[in-house]
Amino acid sequence: MTVHDLAAALPGIPSLRDRCRALAMVEAILNPDRETRYYAFDAHWAPDQELASMHNGAGDAWSIVFTPAGAFLRGFDHESPMNTTGDSFDPWPGLLTGLPEVFAAQVTEPAFLIDGTLAATLCLWRRPDDDRWRAGQIDFPDGDDPDGAGWLFHVLLQGTPAAYQDFAEAYYETTVHLDAVTSVFAHHPLSEDLIHRLNPDLTLRNLAADAAEIGYPAPA
Template identity: 55%
Template sequence: MTAHDVAGLLPDIPVLRDVCRSMAVLEAVISPEWSSRYHSFDADWAPGEEMASMRNGAGDEYSIVFSAAGAYVRGFDHEAVMSPYGNDGPWPGVLDSVPGVFRHCVTEPAFCGEDGMPVVTACLWRESGDDRWRVGEIDYPDGAGDPDGAAYLFGRLVDPSAEVFQRFAEGYYEVPVDLDAVRHVYALRPLTQAVVTALNADLTMTDLAADLTAARYPSAAG
């Protein structure tokens, strides 16, 4: 699977945004320490922009910028054969066709190395009103099953189900994860103390106030 395959599987922008918000809230409950989470969401990332992000702590990550212009997706798999660090810069075609409304994301310092080089192996975008996700014209290297890391990076986005998240969270955090609670959050129903307790008995709604605000997620208390 490559970014081209992912482009045909990603949900529409509003659904993708909601999935990202849900995953961020679920991990805020399961893992109160921000530094140990995979998924985060910042509704105040920049003026007029929100950002969903994933970092696995081993160098792999993605960033999704949501704005009135649409959505821009940047992924980086540090072991991918298309890594810019092994090819004197981003792989040809990955960023060349990014439209003007998203070009500032390409050079965004948070998405680049100290030398200003974009840290990216896979890139997708979709402008508001567009009917599909777009990817550049890329000649992928032969013999690599996941040359840009897209299958690994975006697996929970192309199959955005509560069951997929539950399997991920139980495997990563090594704790039982209540499926009904996950379904509650994936449905964007207001968060309650009962749902929080089902996922983490040591946490209160007050503890989650900042994370719920960051994800623009509704709570029964507010």
């Protein structure tokens, strides 16, 4: 899989945003420690900007910036041969070819840089009136997943409660109730019962700040 396959498979911006918010909310319920969460969403990251993100704690990450001008996505597989951080001040050739000027600020966003270089082995972008996600013209190195598109975005790409359940049970080594995850993916308002099915140690009050940050529906 490469970024071009990812571009063809991802849903439109509104659906992708909803997936990201759901991932972040169920993650916040399962894991109260913000510093070790795998998925996050900040609905107030910057003026008119929202940020969905993944960090696995081992140097790999992805970020999606949602703005009125569209969405910019970057993924970073630190073991990919397309990782140029530490070797060059430029991303892999072709990675940003055709990037619209409205997304230029994301390329120099300090949160996405390592030693002044964009930490990205793949990039995608989409304007609100585009009919698909777009990527640069890239000469990929050999390998089945040269830029990390397949494994970095596996759960997000599937976009199902079952995909997240499989991930979370392996990652957190605990039982995760599918019906509760399904409710969060449907963006049902939080309730004490829903929270307790995922984490009996938390309450609505504990999660109020997280829900506000994510922009998740308030309790009914």
